[in-house]
Amino acid sequence: MYPRDIERCPRPWAEERFRQIVRWREPDVGGHFPSLEVPDFFVRDLREGFAAVLAARR
Numbered sequence: 001m002y003p004r005d006i007e008r009c010p011r012p013w014a015e016e017r018f019r020q021i022v023r024w025r026e027p028d029v030g031g032h033f034p035s036l037e038v039p040d041f042f043v044r045d046l047r048e049g050f051a052a053v054l055a056a057r058r
Contacts, residue, residue: 002031003028005032022056023053
């Protein structure tokens with residue numbers, strides 16, 4: 001969830017809606033188009049997120 005995004009999803013709401021949250025980040029920068037605004041951070045975040053999902057499935 002990026003700080004300048006159009007839609008915000010509070011963690012308590014997400015915890016009620018989704019069964020298993022394996023990773024949650026709230027970066028200091030970025031908005032609705034993080035891949036264009038902070039591309040290096042976005043790619044690193046995706047990689048770490050996928051790694052967390054795969055690790056949780058083991």
